[in-house]
Amino acid sequence: MTLIKSISGIRGTLENIPGDSLSDIDVQQFTLAYFQEIILPRYIKLVVVGRDARKSGKKISDIVIKTLSDEGCDVIDIGMVTTPTLGIYTKKIKASGGIMISASHNDEKWNALKLLNHRGEFLSPEKVSLVIRDETRKKTVTNEKGKVTNYSNALRDHIELILSQSILLPNKIKERNFKVAVDGINSVGGIALPAFLRSLGIWRNFNLFDFSIYS
Structure with missing residues (x-):
């Protein structure tokens, strides 16, 4: 207690x-x-x-x-x-x-x-x-x-705010064809981070609990 x-x-x-x-x-x-x-x-x-x-x-x-x-x-x-x-x-x-x-x-x-x-x-x-x-x-x-x-839509608004920052170069990121693993620790990070990565053109991302990636 x-x-x-x-x-x-x-x-x-x-x-x-x-x-x-x-x-x-x-x-x-x-x-x-x-x-x-x-x-x-x-x-x-x-x-x-x-x-x-x-x-x-x-x-x-x-x-x-x-x-x-x-x-x-x-x-x-x-x-x-x-x-x-x-x-x-x-x-x-x-x-x-x-x-x-x-x-x-x-x-x-x-x-x-x-x-x-x-x-x-x-x-x-x-x-x-x-x-x-x-x-x-x-x-x-x-x-x-x-x-x-x-x-x-607060998470979406947050992502859009990040994307509006001039320091980000989404086109350059897309060109690199990154693959990203996300550990969302069983919480909102498992929703927010994949959505953010997709908004950067990184479609090859996965949560660590998704073992289908190894099949």
């Missing part, structure tokens, strides 16, 4: 024991704290929510989204994305912040809330201290729920 609070977010195991793991109650409380300390002072009440491919991600995402909406905060759910994608999209649409549900290198027994500001960056230590200083937050009494919108 573990619950770690740091600049990289609220990270914990999934035994659902309040205060000693990333329980449903802890997810709700830290989402409330993030909204009250980081989002509420801003003029626009809009948060982008994304997640990686962990099985626990959808349940946690649903709790985060409902908690924000119940506070009157609008939410854009961009589904399964990379953490940089969520940061870029948050800045692009001028949202007030973003929450990424991902425990990075930790195994499937873990998950985390990564808290981003309006620039799509991790919160500063000072802002994190505001979020974690009080673990008991009261819900706001409001009759107007926030609007929840789904957007499924």
Whole structure:
């Protein structure tokens, strides 16, 4: 049982024991704290929510989204994305912040809330201290729920942004006829990286779990 609070977010195991793991109650409380300390002072009440491919991600995402909406905060759910994608999209649409549900290198027994500001960056230590200083937050009494919108093209937008950089020379890359192996570590990288490579004209790419390449 573990619950770690740091600049990289609220990270914990999934035994659902309040205060000693990333329980449903802890997810709700830290989402409330993030909204009250980081989002509420801003003029626009809009948060982008994304997640990686962990099985626990959808349940946690649903709790985060409902908690924000119940506070009157609008939410854009961009589904399964990379953490940089969520940061870029948050800045692009001028949202007030973003929450990424991902425990990075930790195994499937873990998950985390990564808290981003309006620039799509991790919160500063000072802002994190505001979020974690009080673990008991009261819900706001409001009759107007926030609007929840789904957007499924954030990964595509991220790829297009990369391709727009002048340093890239797609035609030169195509000429080299590269073959690329991708280890997507069973998560969104296994979706995003092959799509990015195809956009560069590298069609001979494969995930490492696809053993058909050896047949």
